[in-house]
Amino acid sequence: MDDNELADLVQKNLKGRRYLVVVDDFWSRDVWDSIRRIFPNYNNGSRILLTTRENEVAMYANTCSPHEMKLLSLENGWKLLCDKVFGPKHDHPPALEEIGKEIVEKCQGLPLTISVIAGHLSKVARTLEGWKDVARTLSENIASNPNKCLGVLGLSYYHLPNRLKPCFLSMSSFPEDFQVDTRRLIQLWIAEGFIRTSVGSRKSLE
Known part of the structure; x- marks a missing residue:
């Protein structure tokens, strides 16, 4: 089945039911816009739980305050x-x-x-x-x-704008648990040509 047929199948199976749907790892508003119509709203207490690393996406999907996950104690x-x-x-x-x-x-x-x-x-x-x-x-x-770790890192990497990808990859040149000095890091990025100003901009590279 193509995407439209799958969407139709999901919508028909949820019709008239009270449901909880969990959709994991959203990255953009566009994805939410493309699937939200699939889930019928019958005002019967049905819920959709989304997870995302992007606070902006969470707020876009629902204006209530998102629950922010913390690192494990x-x-x-x-x-x-x-x-x-x-x-x-x-x-x-x-x-x-x-x-x-x-x-x-x-x-x-x-x-x-x-x-x-x-x-x-x-x-x-x-x-x-x-x-x-x-x-x-x-x-x-x-x-x-x-398979597990690189898959998760891959999502972070591919989601970055192209101009930031080299900056992300450059972090691998530091040893594990090394405390990176921000000023030094910025100077390294400038020296590598990772940071550029737009034409006519008066902002410094720093």
Whole structure:
């Protein structure tokens, strides 16, 4: 089926029903405009839940204040790791808790990173030495799961305007956890020719 036929099918299946539809990872207003007509409004309490990284898109879809997600706390990150590695009962060896929380802390509250590392931990021996080895090679373990991580990074990259893509890629020249000085970074971008002023502009490159 083409897009119009699919849209028609969805609309017919929702007709007369009370529904909750979750649409994940919106990037633009245009996408919302193209699908909103699919969801009939019968004033029966039906809801559409959208997720987006763009606050502007969230406000456009609904004028009420969007719920802004925060990075996971250490406690919630540890809970997520335990869910993925040990199951809902969190039946973990006490000796692994300290190193496990250290691993979670290195993930800096990012659920995707914690999930990727948890997937790796579920395959290694549940020993202190095994988990310490994962903590030491955290970035290598993340890089070895390109389908998940690069897919998410790819969305961020391709959504950028062309003029900003080289700036994004240039960040890979810094070591992991390196504190980048903003002024130095701007000067590097200028030296590389990533930043240009428009013709007739009086603004400095900085």
